[in-house]
Ligand SMILES: Nc1ncnc2c1ncn2[C@@H]1O[C@H](COP(=O)(O)OP(=O)(O)O)[C@@H](O)[C@H]1O
């Protein structure tokens with residue numbers, strides 16, 4: 001049986017999944033990597049650990065089901081977006097740990113640029129507001145803080161990449177001729193690419209003092225980029241690259257304008273396909289590239305990015321120790337009937353969409369002696385649903401549409417309590433497809449389309465099917481009460497950092 005390999009290099013783990021023609025998983029392997037927190041607000045990853053894990057999960061997934069290399073038609077890559085790495089193309093060594101998208105170290109720089117140039121200038125060109133989230137300011141921070149880096153970058157020896165570029169460069173030979181490229185979806189998250197021309201923007205590079213020589217070539221999301229030379233996928237073409245949230249949009253087969261999905265992982269990201277039109281946002285969303293298949297026009301999306309969703313469950317597990325495994329939150333939250341008046345705003349990296357408040361920090365509001373750890377667990381889950389509601393409202397206003405249902409995926413959607421509460425808050429049905437590994441599937445689709453494994457997107461629509469659907473079932477007054485409590489808590493979280 002012929003298969004497509006997909007590598008999903010996510011924020012908390014790296015997976016390799018082999019898919020068949022029906023979009024079903026044939027084999028999967030996954031490994032978590034360390035989260036490094038050197039200072040409050042800083043988040044880093046060790047890039048050599050990530051590359052090591054990538055090789056291990058590919059090998060494990062192949063061995064588990066004895067997959068023969070001649071049966072692997074192509075490989076797709078999908079990745080945590082924005083996370084920024086600079087390494088030396090002659091030695092392969094990184095200049096610094098990868099600075100993760102959630103990292104807030106460039107907060108001061110954001111404020112300076114806001115005063116100096118203003119967010120609108122960046123938004124008009126890139127579709128993105130000034131925020132700590134994107135890669136451009138992280139690259140600038142590295143250039144200013146790592147000795148010797150600027151000179152190497154100007155020579156073109158020090159090269160930048162998000163994790164897609166880093167993985168592809170290593171797979172295709174590394175210091176022995178690895179290719180240095182990225183796809184349009186990832187490039188659209190650097191804040192260095194012009195959304196209309198799909199090229200690096202010379203004015204922004206000049207303003208941030210970033211040498212063009214260090215940036216990867218920008219390519220479509222689906223095409224044969226080159227051959228893998230490293231075991232255990234040697235000889236297989238790399239044929240698809242998509243940022244993970246765009247990959248989930250493709251995996252959910254949201255190919256028509258007006259179709260949307262919400263992915264509940266570390267963070268939570270809602271994307272609405274807006275077709276070949278880039279819609280500027282007036283209500284706090286991002287305008288971003290959805291995908292570009294080879295020889296086809298680019299498709300855009302509106303995106304509502306929420307930094308902390310499942311990461312809050314991990315925080316309750318790792319930092320407070322009130323649950324042992326992430327899945328234990330279900331029993332704990334179900335041990336009480338409601339949130340007991342408690343609201344948890346997880347503004348650990350400031351607030352992202354639709355607020356974009358760098359200076360916000362996390363708060364638990366409404367505490368009384370009545371509140372138990374069950375209520376805190378419930379408030380933590382509800383936080384994801386309220387944040388999604390904030391984003392959905394902004395999206396409906398920006399795109400002038402009304403969503404009739406929402407397709408969901410990601411690690412948190414196994415949580416039925418959350419899914420019901422989500423539907424109650426949004427007042428629309430929430431639909432979980434049979435396949436919730438949509439991120440890896442989307443990258444597999446991009447790769448498979450490039451090599452003719454699937455003929456066109458119609459082939460892919462047949463692979464999508466519903467597993468479960470939740471209908472709204474809450475009294476309006478009760479819902480309004482929850483919403484009002486959340487809005488008050490949001491106000492308490494703002495303007496915390498000086
Ligand atoms: N039963 C559950 N209820 C709520 N959250 C969960 C549950 N199981 C896992 N999670 C959360 O889902 C996230 C993992 O989802 P995943 O899609 O793998 O994330 P990512 O791709 O961002 O690494 C973790 O943050 C974890 O805390």
Ligand SMILES: O=P(O)(O)OC[C@H](O)CO
Nearest residue numbers: 010011080081265266267
């Ligand atoms: O790795 P995930 O699933 O948390 O996704 C991270 C996003 O790409 C950040 O923009």
